[in-house]
Amino acid sequence: MQSVIHVNLPQNSYEIAIASGSLDKLGAWMSGEESKPLNLGKKVLVVSNPAIFKRYGERAIGSLTAAGFEVASCILPAGEQYKTLTSLQKIYNLALENRLERSSTMVALGGGVIGDMTGFAAASWLRGINFVQVPTSLLAMVDAAIGGKTGVNHPKGKNLIGAFHQPRLVLIDPDVLKTLPPREFRAGIAEVIKYGVIWDADLFAKLEQSSRLDQLRYLDEEILQIILKHSCQAKAIVVGKDEKESGLRALLNYGHTIGHAVESLTGYKSVNHGEAVAIGMVAAGQIAVDIRSWNKAAAERQNELIKKAGLPTKLPTGLDVEEIINSLQTDKKVESGKVRFVLPTQIGAATVTDRVPPDVLRQVLWQMQ
């Protein structure tokens, strides 16, 4: 299985390569043996977390060294709660110690947290150096690693500090998913369902046909291929049409408005990103039904998929509805104090609105308690 998807941008176009066993060819991909030359310099800083690095670090570094790169590594603690300026500083320190230059490259070997931080470190070191995404979680493969959104969290809000900085290459090796914990796999499936709802009715239908979605080992190889390829394509097309999120790209925030509030209020700990997005999609779907932009049957089909993936459809216990509503005001998506929601119009299409009546929002959240 090998697919190459192009992300076409005015500047900084790049490729997403999906290929089993490609982790062992990272050096070849980066040096241009497997694709066109990327001019990624000689020095590479691999950023990862302890568990991922223990499992895959040696293979990645071996492959880079064999291709002639000088490699250093930076290991950061795992978890959204470490996606901070403090972790960023550790990357900067290693960039300095290893004398990374403007032509050098940072490689993110890990999930979305590692990818976002490494990307922002690369965006801001010497005002911008190369970076390469080697996502190891399903969530990062289908979403976080693609599109150039990078950043860290502020203690009071997710991703408030960051930059748009496109990777030079995204290399996806589906084999590494075999060691991904089931809960993290399900988190990725939440974003896959999102693409089905807002963009790709075929993908949605394939997900419905799959007997299970909750663990990788119950999935056909074919459905995994479809999931990776269709999701990356959806993201690549949307980002290609609207890199800096002035319009279309906002659709990708489906489920994320309330999702971010839930993540933030639970301290990025008890609820993971995918679970929060699942909750957000259930809420946004119900809002769409209540204001008559979507039909009830379609919303129920979405919620069935979410349940089949073992993802939550209710708010976490103890979370206050008014706190969620207040937290929405600090979201990046707020314009002139108005909260913007992405709402489905049919399966495979959605729209953006800032005209959700506060009563509807409040009632939907109450019902999800």
Place this chain on the structure above:
Amino acid sequence: MQSVIHVNLPQNSYEIAIASGSLDKLGAWMSGEESKPLNLGKKVLVVSNPAIFKRYGERAIGSLTAAGFEVASCILPAGEQYKTLTSLQKIYNLALENRLERSSTMVALGGGVIGDMTGFAAASWLRGINFVQVPTSLLAMVDAAIGGKTGVNHPKGKNLIGAFHQPRLVLIDPDVLKTLPPREFRAGIAEVIKYGVIWDADLFAKLEQSSRLDQLRYLDEEILQIILKHSCQAKAIVVGKDEKESGLRALLNYGHTIGHAVESLTGYKSVNHGEAVAIGMVAAGQIAVDIRSWNKAAAERQNELIKKAGLPTKLPTGLDVEEIINSLQTDKKVESGKVRFVLPTQIGAATVTDRVPPDVLRQVLWQMQ
């Protein structure tokens, strides 16, 4: 006296307005009453330091409020040693408290340190919001406020962390220079001399004609006008041709290779930026003479201007030559381990080279002790 200089860029073009008394019209300029509409949103965060804010904060904020903006302020300690991630975090905290949105604007009211930090905060808050430069030092007016280089220092190197992020407007009120301490005025003159040497022979000649350059109060109003206009124009043209420093813009680093090393090794305290650049220009000029790219008489004319401005031409006492040479390796301008120097070829023109023999560099630095 009023001049408007255009900075023409593929995206994000903007104007530099030089006008006496314009500080009181900041709100009018930003709301589009004095120029074309800029769509700068409703919320403004003014970033400044205690001394500048005490002197000019009320006037700036009064003018913004009168123009209908909602204004908050963030006061950071003065000095290069506070150009850190920690100061940045204070700006982020106030951006959050005041709920700045993607359409909101940060205003840098201060010198280069305030401008660089505010610019990087604006570049990275919500992945990029508007910012406006209101430079209050000569150095910031003629250099730092123009061109979109923003950032903070790493403890071991200047400006290592940052972004390219263009201001939406640069508003220069020459009247505020009257309260600028003479030593800071001279620091600005260092960059003005730089433009004369590398770009603008007319400016160089005018500087030679001025009887004094060391304090504002001894300068004709005409020469001040020429200084501001010619310097801003030189920077605007160079930045317009090479925004991200892939070629021509590197010329602006004349005097900065050794200058940065001197600043860094003295802890950004005893030697200010302009003084360091003056030292760097003397060194680079002598290197150019030694490798026969510049004639001795021209270098002496440059050094006379530097002396007339009351700027240093020797290394600070106690600074080790080998330490300087080692420090050059961590400079952003290093490519494949080779240090790049800007060297004059005649008055008003310069070139970039990475072929300075280590012996020549070492000898020039020894002679400057």
